[in-house]
Amino acid sequence: MKLKVFGQLVDLIGSNCIEVIDVNDTDKLIQQLQSKYPLLKNSKYRVAVNRNIIQSNTILKQDAEIALLPPFSGG
Amino acid sequence: MKLKVFGQLVDLIGSNCIEVIDVNDTDKLIQQLQSKYPLLKNSKYRVAVNRNIIQSNTILKQDAEIALLPPFSGG
Amino acid sequence: MKNIFLDGAISAQFITEQIAKHATKTGIGAHNIFLGQVRADVLNDKVVAAIDYTTYKEMALEKMHIIREAIFAKYDLTCMHVYHSLGTVKVGEISLFVFTSSKHRRAAIDACNEMVERIKNELPVWGKEIFEDETYTWKVNN
Amino acid sequence: MKNIFLDGAISAQFITEQIAKHATKTGIGAHNIFLGQVRADVLNDKVVAAIDYTTYKEMALEKMHIIREAIFAKYDLTCMHVYHSLGTVKVGEISLFVFTSSKHRRAAIDACNEMVERIKNELPVWGKEIFEDETYTWKVNN
16 A cells, blocks of 8 residues: 655655555554654654545555645645 | 815715805804705715814814815725 | 825736735735725616726825824734725726735734725725716715 | 646736736625745744745645635635645745635635635645755744
């Protein structure tokens, strides 16, 4: 599954798109990312699934579009 | 003494500047104008003396700049 | 006393020039612009074709000076520009241009809003709405 | 889905063209425009020279569509246009242009204000503040 990465998290993760495997919900996704990128624990971000920001743990289907969004700073 | 007239009151009075005589305060001015132009009684307007709208009867010196102001409609 | 009155409609080109001038003021983060446009209102089956604006100029400029001072005292503005048409402005043309700039957006937005309200309520300006058949009525602000 | 993103700065000329287009909409009485301009902020003694904007475009356009619908439902608007820069916008240049029009002024003013707040809070857009020495920091909205 592909994970899109934006803003300052691109610096932290080192890419704007990474492959994630063996995750079927967003809690597991976050655990896996935090163990691979420990600095994420100190970062503010939200997770979007299919272009909607999730409020709680969410099941990830194989074709889900997942993204990590740091605080917005447009305008 | 000259009285400046603006907006719809120009139509009512027939001029944008008229001469007024024998008035030493704004109450007398209004009485004189209302007797000469009875339709003024049905009109909304304020009186400005020296470019300030007066709130109550005001003494008129000979060099006063007096104006009749119907409701503003700029913008 | 700074003049705010322009003869006839305010052109889009004039507005652009005003905006472009501010590119050198690099402390500005936000601009807010209000434009009043003459509307083809229908009154008793007659359509407005233009508004003819007149003013009590000496009083309007003194009043404008006072309002400007009050707004600069109240909001943290970098600059503010106001232009109002006199004479004939046709339907679809611009008759009022209020332009505020500030470091952070709140000041520019709030100051512009207050300026527009004060102009409508406090400036001795009158609009005569001229219909397509050349009869007219006096505009009423709400 | 309507695109709101422009490559690079928004020119004063582009803004004029948008204003001029509305002269034919004779039911409009008021326009309100908000412009975001890149500021030469000083952070730790370094001066911002430009902002580089990126977005999650698919999500931003979907979100924008929803916000637009909500604002049209809430305010009696004639039209609304929003443009946001992507890529590099230098200090003094415009990166955000929100333009609302309505019959009476309240709708245009309030809708523009709400749109700006929602863009800042809800659109997935990120600004990287690039200093004169080419180092950078990530912009934080307040």
